[in-house]
Amino acid sequence: MNQEKKFRPALILIVDDSPLNRRLLKVVLQNSGYQTMEAENGKMARSMASENLPDLILLDVMMPVEDGFDTCKGLKQNPLTKDIPIIFISALNDTENIVKGLELGGVDYIGKPFARTEVLARIRVHLELKFAKEKLVESQVRHFADIREAQESFLVDPEMYPEARFKYIFRPILEAGGDFLDVIRTGENTYVYTVADISGHNLGTAYVTSALKVLFDQNINPYTPVEEGLRMTNAVLNRILQPSQHLTAAFLLVDKGMNKAFLYNAGHLPAVNVKASTKEAKLLEAEGDILGPFEQVEFYPTQEHVEPGDRFFLFTDGLVELFGDSMRTRTQGIEEVMKQAAASADLPLGESLEFIFEHLCPDKNLLQDDVVILGTEV
Incomplete structure (x- = not known):
C-alpha cells in the first residue's frame, strides 16, 4: 500500500x-x-x-x-x-x-x-x-525484513513429521544458495510439499531463501486455501524482491484421507509421479505465474488420484540441466528423472533419491546450480 x-x-x-x-x-x-x-x-x-x-x-x-x-x-x-x-x-x-x-x-x-x-x-x-x-x-x-537466520536452519527435518513420509537431497553450490524446500502440515492427513528456486546467486538471494520458511508458514496453513496463500506470498515478494529477482516454486498438496494430490505450480518444473501398482512414472503438470514480479498472479492446479505407496518427486533445474561438454536440456533431464524414478521404485524412498541423484549428477564437480530433489510416499 x-x-x-x-x-x-x-x-x-x-x-x-x-x-x-x-x-x-x-x-x-x-x-x-x-x-x-x-x-x-x-x-x-x-x-x-x-x-x-x-x-x-x-x-x-x-x-x-x-x-x-x-x-x-x-x-x-x-x-x-x-x-x-x-x-x-x-x-x-x-x-x-x-x-x-x-x-x-x-x-x-x-x-x-x-x-x-x-x-x-x-x-x-x-x-x-x-x-x-x-x-x-x-x-x-x-x-x-528482520529475519537474518542462516538458510540451513530453516530446512525441515523429516524426523519432525514421520507421518509425512518424505526425504530430500539439498546441494547448494554456494554456502547459501537460491533453492529452498519445505513441508507444511495443513490437516490431520494433509501436507504441502514445497520446492522453490530464487533467481540469482548472491547474498541477497541467500537472505531471501533464509526467510521463505517463515513466509510459507504464515500463508500456507489449515485455515487458508493454498491458492490464496500463494497470492499473499506473492504480495510480499512483490514488495521485497529486487527487480531482477523472482521465485519459481512447486506446491504439492497430498490429502491422504481423500486419496488426492493437487499440484500448484508457480512457473516451476513439473512433478514426477510413480504409481505403486505399476511402477511406472509420469509427469504431473500444472500452470501458474512466477512469484514476485507481478502484482496479480493466477494458478491452475492439477488433481491426481493417489493410492498408498504412490510417490512424488519435486526438484529444481540444477538437477536436470547440464552445460558445457556434457550438455543436457531441461526436457532431457526431466525424462531422465522419470526413467530413474521408475527404475528405483522398489528401493526405500531415501535410497531412490540417492539413485536418481547419482544417475543425473555423477560428477558433483560439474554442478553449476543448486540441486534440490524432494520425494514423498503416500
Missing part, C-alpha cells in the same frame, strides 16, 4: 443507470467522509475501475446493455480489479439473485429501497476487511 493511498479517504465507485440513485448514494457517502466516483453503466464502470482502482464498488443489477452480474464477471476476470470488493444494491432482492451475486464474487447484497445506516454499516465492514488484509501484507513485509 503506497503512502498516498494509505492516508486518503476510501474511494467508492457507484454504478447505477439512475442519476437519482447515484446522487443519493453520493450524498450519503460524501457526508460520511468517503470519496466517490460515478458510472452510469457497466462498461464505463469496468474502465473506471481499471484506471482508478477504487477501494469498493456499489453495483446495481438492472442496467441496460450490460447488467450488474455481467459487470461483476468482467471485473473479476481483470487482474487489476479482481480483488476490489463489490456490494450489489438492487431491487432484485429475492434469494435466487442474491445467491447469484455472491457466487459471482460479490461480498454483499443490499436490497432496494435501502436504509442509509445499513449501507454505511456494510461498507464499513467490508472496507475494514480489505484494509486488514493489506495491513497483514505490510506486517509480513516488515517481519520478513
Whole structure:
C-alpha cells in the first residue's frame, strides 16, 4: 500500500443507470467522509475501475446493455480489479439473485429501497476487511525484513513429521544458495510439499531463501486455501524482491484421507509421479505465474488420484540441466528423472533419491546450480 493511498479517504465507485440513485448514494457517502466516483453503466464502470482502482464498488443489477452480474464477471476476470470488493444494491432482492451475486464474487447484497445506516454499516465492514488484509501484507513485509537466520536452519527435518513420509537431497553450490524446500502440515492427513528456486546467486538471494520458511508458514496453513496463500506470498515478494529477482516454486498438496494430490505450480518444473501398482512414472503438470514480479498472479492446479505407496518427486533445474561438454536440456533431464524414478521404485524412498541423484549428477564437480530433489510416499 503506497503512502498516498494509505492516508486518503476510501474511494467508492457507484454504478447505477439512475442519476437519482447515484446522487443519493453520493450524498450519503460524501457526508460520511468517503470519496466517490460515478458510472452510469457497466462498461464505463469496468474502465473506471481499471484506471482508478477504487477501494469498493456499489453495483446495481438492472442496467441496460450490460447488467450488474455481467459487470461483476468482467471485473473479476481483470487482474487489476479482481480483488476490489463489490456490494450489489438492487431491487432484485429475492434469494435466487442474491445467491447469484455472491457466487459471482460479490461480498454483499443490499436490497432496494435501502436504509442509509445499513449501507454505511456494510461498507464499513467490508472496507475494514480489505484494509486488514493489506495491513497483514505490510506486517509480513516488515517481519520478513528482520529475519537474518542462516538458510540451513530453516530446512525441515523429516524426523519432525514421520507421518509425512518424505526425504530430500539439498546441494547448494554456494554456502547459501537460491533453492529452498519445505513441508507444511495443513490437516490431520494433509501436507504441502514445497520446492522453490530464487533467481540469482548472491547474498541477497541467500537472505531471501533464509526467510521463505517463515513466509510459507504464515500463508500456507489449515485455515487458508493454498491458492490464496500463494497470492499473499506473492504480495510480499512483490514488495521485497529486487527487480531482477523472482521465485519459481512447486506446491504439492497430498490429502491422504481423500486419496488426492493437487499440484500448484508457480512457473516451476513439473512433478514426477510413480504409481505403486505399476511402477511406472509420469509427469504431473500444472500452470501458474512466477512469484514476485507481478502484482496479480493466477494458478491452475492439477488433481491426481493417489493410492498408498504412490510417490512424488519435486526438484529444481540444477538437477536436470547440464552445460558445457556434457550438455543436457531441461526436457532431457526431466525424462531422465522419470526413467530413474521408475527404475528405483522398489528401493526405500531415501535410497531412490540417492539413485536418481547419482544417475543425473555423477560428477558433483560439474554442478553449476543448486540441486534440490524432494520425494514423498503416500
